[in-house]
Amino acid sequence: MILILMVNNEITYVGIAESGIIRKAVEEKREVRRPELLKIIDSLTRPDKISGIIVFRGPGPFTGTRVAVSIANALSYALKIPIVGIKDEKNPEKLLEIGEEKLNLSRLALAKAEKSQMDQILPFYDKEPSITYPKDKSKSNKQ
Numbered sequence: 001m002i003l004i005l006m007v008n009n010e011i012t013y014v015g016i017a018e019s020g021i022i023r024k025a026v027e028e029k030r031e032v033r034r035p036e037l038l039k040i041i042d043s044l045t046r047p048d049k050i051s052g053i054i055v056f057r058g059p060g061p062f063t064g065t066r067v068a069v070s071i072a073n074a075l076s077y078a079l080k081i082p083i084v085g086i087k088d089e090k091n092p093e094k095l096l097e098i099g100e101e102k103l104n105l106s107r108l109a110l111a112k113a114e115k116s117q118m119d120q121i122l123p124f125y126d127k128e129p130s131i132t133y134p135k136d137k138s139k140s141n142k143q
Contacts, residue, residue, distance in 0.1 A: 001049050002103065003041065005072050006056035007031055007064035008090055013056075014040045017096050025092065031064040037071060047079055054099030057085035058124030069123045077120075085121035 004015040004022070012032035015025035026040045055072035058065045069085065076083035084102040089095050 001045055002052045002054060002096070002100065003045070003050045003072075003075070004054045004092060004096060004099070005037075005041075005068045006090070006092065006095060007037075007068040008056060008058075008060035010090070012037065012040075012064070013092055014044060015092055015096075016044045017100075020096070020100060022092060022096060031061050034067045034071070037067060041071070047075065050075065050079060050081060052081055052103040053083040054095060054103065055083065055085050055121055056089070056095060057087050057121055059088070059126030065123045069121050073120050083121055087124045 001023075002017045004013065004017060004025075006013040009031075010029070012028040012030065013025065014037070015022045017023060024044050026044065032040065053072045053076050055069055056065075057069055072083055072085075075081070082103055084099050086095055086098055086102075089098060
């Protein structure tokens with residue numbers, strides 16, 4: 001089974017696909033936080049059933065994108081399964097189609113490499129994160 005994770009500005013989507021078909025999915029019309037995202041994944045499948053991960057890597061909300069990509073990377077590493085990141089595609093079916101192609105290529109590369117050389121996905125942000133107050137540059141230049 002393939003785990004699909006997507007957190008963007010419109011929805012949070014977690015799906016389980018098998019043989020090119022999305023079998024189960026949960027879609028929320030909001031950005032879901034880390035504990036809730038893990039519970040949704042848990043409700044859809046067991047970790048030992050996941051054979052690959054497709055994650056939407058942006059652009060999207062800074063925290064949501066970072067959390068989804070971090071969870072996907074952690075699961076990939078812990079379960080020793082391939083992972084692919086897709087940028088700019090918000091349709092879950094299209095995400096699956098593109099992701100499955102990339103996963104198949106990733107599996108071929110993984111078969112040739114050692115398990116410790118697995119890919120890691122990096123989030124893509126379309127703007128600077130605004131998670132703190134801007135620094136007062138006039139204070140930092142005076143010394």
